[in-house]
Amino acid sequence: MDDARPPRARHRPGAERWFRPPDEERRGPAGTRPPWLSTLLVTAVVLIGSGFAGRNQPQRVPLDHVGYALLCAGGVLLLFRHRFPRTVTCGTAAMTAGYLAAGYPYGPVFAITALGVFAGIVGGHRRVAWAALGGLWLSHLVLAHWLYAWLPPAHDHAAPWGQELIVTAWAVAVVAVSELVRVRREQLAKVRAERAAAARRRADEERLRIARELHDVLAHSISVINVQAGVGLALLDDDPEQARTALTTIKAASKEALGEVRHVLDTLRAPGDAPRSPAPGLDRLPELTEQAKGAGLAVDVTTEGGHTALPPGTDLAAFRIVQEALTNIVRHSGSRTARVLLRYGPRSLEIGVDDDGPATTGQGEPAGGGNGLVGMRERAAALGGTVEAGPRADGGFRVRARIPLAAPPGRATGTDTVTPDATEEES
Structure with a gap:
C-alpha cells in the first residue's frame, strides 16, 4: 500500500535552511513578527563600525547626534522589511543618501541599504529595489563629483573615479546575491508545493x-x-x-x-x-x-x-x-x-x-x-x-x-491507485 504520509517538514538538508523564507513571510503580512535579533545585530555593527570608520576619515564630518539618529532610523526601518519591503527599500536608500550628503564617514552604513534592497528583491519587488539602489548610486555619483563644493565637509575635493568602480561592484554584488536567494527560495517553494500536492x-x-x-x-x-x-x-x-x-x-x-x-x-x-x-x-x-x-x-x-x-x-x-x-x-x-x-x-x-x-x-x-x-x-x-x-x-x-503481467513504465505493479472517472458507472 502506498505510504500516504507527508514528507517530513522539519528536515532541511544542506543550504536549504539558508534560503528558506522567514516564518513571518510564510504566514503572510497579518502574522508578521519584526526581526528584532537580526536588526539589532546589524544596527549595532553599523553604529560601532561607523564610529571606528570616522576616526580613520578625518576629512569627513565627525559623527554627531544627527548622524547617529540617521543610522538608528535606518535600523528602525529594517524592523519592517518583511512586512513593508518596498517602503523599507526606498527608506533605507534615502537615509543613506542623506547620510552621505551630510558628509558623514563612509563605512558600514551601506549595510543598511544592502539589507533593505535584499528584502525588496526577495520579497518580489525587484523593480522598486533596483530603482532605489540605482538612485542611491546616482546620488552618490552627483554628490561625490559635482555637489561636493556646496555640501559638507568644507574644502572637500572630488572623489577619485576609481572609487566609483568599488561602489558599482558593491551594488552589483548586492543585487546578484539578492537575486540568487530569491530564485532559490522560489525553487524551494515550488518543491514544497509539489511535495504537498x-x-x-x-x-x-x-x-x-x-x-x-x-x-x-x-x-x-x-x-x-x-x-x-x-x-x-x-x-x-x-x-x-x-x-x-x-x-x-x-x-x-x-x-x-x-x-x-x-x-x-x-x-x-x-x-x-x-x-x-x-x-x-x-x-x-x-x-x-x-x-x-x-x-x-x-x-x-x-x-x-x-x-x-x-x-x-x-x-x-x-x-x-x-x-x-x-x-x-x-x-x-x-x-x-x-x-x-x-x-x-x-x-x-x-x-x-x-x-x-x-x-x-x-x-x-x-x-x-x-x-x-x-x-x-x-x-x-x-x-x-x-x-x-x-x-x-x-x-x-x-x-x-x-x-x-509486467508493469508499464511509471507504474508500480503492487499499486492500485488511479484517478476515478466520474463518467463510468456500475452496471
Whole structure:
C-alpha cells in the first residue's frame, strides 16, 4: 500500500535552511513578527563600525547626534522589511543618501541599504529595489563629483573615479546575491508545493483504494447474505433444513466479510507495517465460486494457457474483478449460471465473465448508480490494463478484462491507485 504520509517538514538538508523564507513571510503580512535579533545585530555593527570608520576619515564630518539618529532610523526601518519591503527599500536608500550628503564617514552604513534592497528583491519587488539602489548610486555619483563644493565637509575635493568602480561592484554584488536567494527560495517553494500536492494525491489515492476494497468485500458478501436471507425466510416453515443451510451460508459469508474488513482496517491503522494476512488472489477462486453457489449461482471456471504466479497487485486485481462481476450477476441478473474464463498469455492475463441474463434490475443499462464497474476499470487501469463491460446481443452480460503481467513504465505493479472517472458507472 502506498505510504500516504507527508514528507517530513522539519528536515532541511544542506543550504536549504539558508534560503528558506522567514516564518513571518510564510504566514503572510497579518502574522508578521519584526526581526528584532537580526536588526539589532546589524544596527549595532553599523553604529560601532561607523564610529571606528570616522576616526580613520578625518576629512569627513565627525559623527554627531544627527548622524547617529540617521543610522538608528535606518535600523528602525529594517524592523519592517518583511512586512513593508518596498517602503523599507526606498527608506533605507534615502537615509543613506542623506547620510552621505551630510558628509558623514563612509563605512558600514551601506549595510543598511544592502539589507533593505535584499528584502525588496526577495520579497518580489525587484523593480522598486533596483530603482532605489540605482538612485542611491546616482546620488552618490552627483554628490561625490559635482555637489561636493556646496555640501559638507568644507574644502572637500572630488572623489577619485576609481572609487566609483568599488561602489558599482558593491551594488552589483548586492543585487546578484539578492537575486540568487530569491530564485532559490522560489525553487524551494515550488518543491514544497509539489511535495504537498504529491502527499495529498497519495492520501486521496489511498482513500480511493481502501474505499474500493471495502466496496468489493461488502458488496459481494452482503449480496450473498441478502439472497440467502430471502431463501431462509421463504423456506423457514416449509423446509427448515434448507433454511438452516441458508443460515449457515450467511454465517460463513459474514465471517469472511468481517475478516477481510479487519484486514483492510489493519492496513489503515498501521500503514508502515507489513500486512498480517496475505491479500486475496485467484487461489481463492474456489471459495468465491462456493459462495456464489450458496447464493444460487453456478459458476463454471475455465483456465487456458500455462498458469503462472502473478504479482500480488495483479493477483488481487484479477480476484476483485471476478468477484465484482459475480456479485453483479447475483444482484442484477436473472441467470443462475455464470462462466469465468482465465486466459494466461505470455504478456497479459485476460479475464472473461459471462451470464445469460436476463437483467432483473437494469444490469445491461449503460447508466447505473453504483461503483462496481468503476472499481474494475480503476483496478485494471492502475496496472496498465483495460476493462470492457456491456450487454450481449442475446440478452446476457459480458465483462472482459486485460491486465498486463509486467508493469508499464511509471507504474508500480503492487499499486492500485488511479484517478476515478466520474463518467463510468456500475452496471
